[in-house]
Amino acid sequence: MTTIAFIGLGIMGAPMAGHLIDAGHDVVGFNRSRPAVDALVERGGRAASCVADAVHEAEVVITMVPDSPDVEEVVLSPEGVYASAKPGALHIDCSTIRPDVARKVAAAGVKLGVRVVDAPVSGGEAGAKEATLSIMVGGEAEDVEAARPYLDVVGATVVHVGPAGAGQTVKAANQLVVAGNIQLLAEALVFLEAHGVDTEAALAVLGGGLAGSTVLNRKAAAMRAREFTPGFRVDLHHKDLGIATDAAREAGVAIPIGAHVAQLMEALRATGHGELDHSALLLLVEQLSGRDL
Incomplete structure (x- = not known):
């Protein structure tokens, strides 16, 4: 069992987090709107009051938020993922953002001792619910392999496509x-x-x-x-x-x-x-x- 912080429990994030719970992981969720967090708790997850609360004990952090500025805020702010995560934590960003922002985020993670992969998904709500997503992953090979057991839970096609930003x-x-x-x-x-x-x-x-x-x-x-x-x-x-x-x-x-x-x-x-x-x-x-x- 791995402790996973899941940030962003929307149409795609909620079912993905649910599959990780079903696979036996300890999933701590945070979302801007509280009902999504409550639904995760009903599924068997745990609630966090903020990003820092979600990630401070996590071995893996997964983000699924709408846009590049959202990722930068969630990840790089003083109360964000990288300021609060444990050294050596693995960050898997499943958001769809600009490739240059993905590279920026990965570089910031390296400086702070966080392993980072960009892993945007395709398949829509149906793919998320059915755990059949196609996931295109960018990052260092060893980090992608570390992320694969979690991505395999939510996706049917998981492919390492190149270095940081290549997934995007x-x-x-x-x-x-x-x-x-x-x-x-x-x-x-x-x-x-x-x-x-x-x-x-x-x-x-x-x-x-x-x-x-x-x-x-x-x-x-x-x-x-x-x-x-x-x-x-x-x-x-x-x-x-x-x-x-x-x-x-x-x-x-x-x-x-x-x-x-x-x-x-x-x-x-x-x-x-x-x-x-x-x-x-x-x-x-x-x-x-x-x-x-």
């Missing part, structure tokens, strides 16, 4: 692919409906061919039903696409389709749909097609 770079690429898939699925659905085709039958055959994808399998039914309860919010995917487009610009890489989908996600957010699931890109396609009446 791969996650940015992942978010480009996912957004592009959702946008094209949305366009295909509106196209099929406009022609009066049975979309359930059409998607069944599309899913069995080269057009098949995890996005289609997980998102199509809810999109057909216009059910956009968030598994991954538009606000967060908008943030992630900003990371991807900024990183592409820095590297001098052209991502014309990715940049276009990023603009569409921004437009969807600007129309007040930021709290919906990212599959709500369908609403924007309908609007652009004049079929939202």
